Amino acid sequence: MAAEPLPELAAVHWRPRVDAQRLRRTDALWTTTTIAHVVPFLAAGIALFLVQPLAVPVTLAAFAHAWVIPELYAQRGANVVRPKRSRALVEAEARSVGLLGDLVGHEARELHASTGLVLERGRLGAWLVGPAGALLVRPGGRRVLCYCVGVNDPELPSGDRIAHLLLALRSDERGFATVANLAFSGARWRVRRRLAAAMRPALDAGTAAARLLDTRAMP
């Protein structure tokens, strides 16, 4: 990736620039937060049952909370690539997809046609770029970060939206991850089950790409 930072970083000057180490800290923070949400409900449920076995409905409600809260976070993450209806004309959509096709290889073109996401291999991981967000599959493929990021023109066709993000990502990957808003960081399986079925092959392809990445080369 080129060294010149994204000009959009000026709008988020207070954010520290993302790098692999910062991502690892972010991952750890999200894991800790998830544990902090889940463990008290599990512990409360078990304690209630031990104190009063007749309180089993309350125990089950506590367990349900322990399950639902991480699921809601994962849903929030998956929503960043949820397809939205485009306001652009059909011709504009086709034209924008044509341009996008010129920017990516055959494999990425086919994946976009079937899933709506473009796979881009970066140094921080394998990116899956959609019109209004991107998933970053970390090297090893076990963890996914979900970023909400886009271009502020509601009339732009989806191919152009992806091309905007792709060009920004290619010019400054770390800057891209800094400008984007993190919606979720967690286990890949959590995100996968919340994705639309048609998009899951993209995450699988991203995972395969991320498993091949060399973590020693990460910035």
Add this chain to the structure above:
Amino acid sequence: MSRLIRMDQTGHTTLAEWRADDAEAIEAAVRAFREELDRGYFAMVSTGEGQAEQVRELPVDADLVIMRLPISGG
């Protein structure tokens, strides 16, 4: 033939086309390029597989220069 295009509501619009030996066409392309920069667009050029670079002057030898809008966190 090199092209300057802008991603917009039509998919994309070709703003200028030029050849390296056509000074008049290059001048028109530079003018169009600066107008887009003034409108808040950023100019991007692909520099290899998976790589792109922002440019502030029209790279006359580039095959394709793409104007994009700023991105932001949603």
